[in-house]
Amino acid sequence: MLEVEGLRAGYGSVEILRGIDMKVEAGEIVAVLGSNGVGKTTLNMVLSGLVRPRGGTIRFCGRSLAGASPAEIVASGLIQVPEGRRIFPNMGVRENLELGSYGRAKPNRAANLEKVFAIFPRLKERIGQFAGTLSGGEQQMLAIGRGLMAEPKLLILDEPSLGLSPLLVEEMFALINSLNADGLSIMLVEQNVVQSLELAGRAYVIENGEVAIAGSAASVAADPELRRTYLGL
Structure with a gap:
């Protein structure tokens, strides 16, 4: 590969x-x-x-x-989840995830969002929060979820x-x-x-x-x- x-x-x-x-x-x-x-x-x-x-x-x-x-x-x-997470702290959880499909898999955004929430139920619970208010572990989940939104x-x-x-x-x-x-x-x-x-x-x-x-x-x-x-x- x-x-x-x-x-x-x-x-x-x-x-x-x-x-x-x-x-x-x-x-x-x-x-x-x-x-x-x-x-x-x-x-x-x-x-x-x-x-x-x-x-x-x-x-x-x-x-x-x-x-x-x-x-x-x-x-x-070929999708990278960078060191340090690099999320957008002043944007919501949903918006961070949706940005993952900006350049790839945009037609499947809604379905992929549900897949990410199935993998990370905590993100769905915090969907309305700003990303910067999440814990370190939740921010890492968000970063990986954003990568998965691009169907790597x-x-x-x-x-x-x-x-x-x-x-x-x-x-x-x-x-x-x-x-x-x-x-x-x-x-x-x-x-x-x-x-x-x-x-x-x-x-x-x-x-x-x-x-x-x-x-x-x-x-x-x-x-x-x-x-x-x-x-x-």
């Missing part, structure tokens, strides 16, 4: 991504792991068309994304557990598993190594803008370097 080869990108004179190779197959969860500053968010920005690559190729559903605008990438079905073929989740309580983190990962069980392909970009590897089928660990470890989630979890660096074992 998503094929990335030799991807290079950066800002000004600073190169952040130094030849990333990765892929996401249809119907799977792929975890992209790494600590702050290793290039995960830059990777997401490039895949979404917000940062232009300096080299390499990106193909989505068999088509090159070279030169594609963010709007064209969204229209193709591949959903990129950037740090969905960030800032959530341990209980809400458990709920969030259970939700991601449920979405995937319904057939949604997911690229999970996280610092939460242990739970991400329990959920994903395959994983990539990024260090200094390069893929340091890659393979099945089980093999990555058992890698001595990962256990030493991230788990302190």
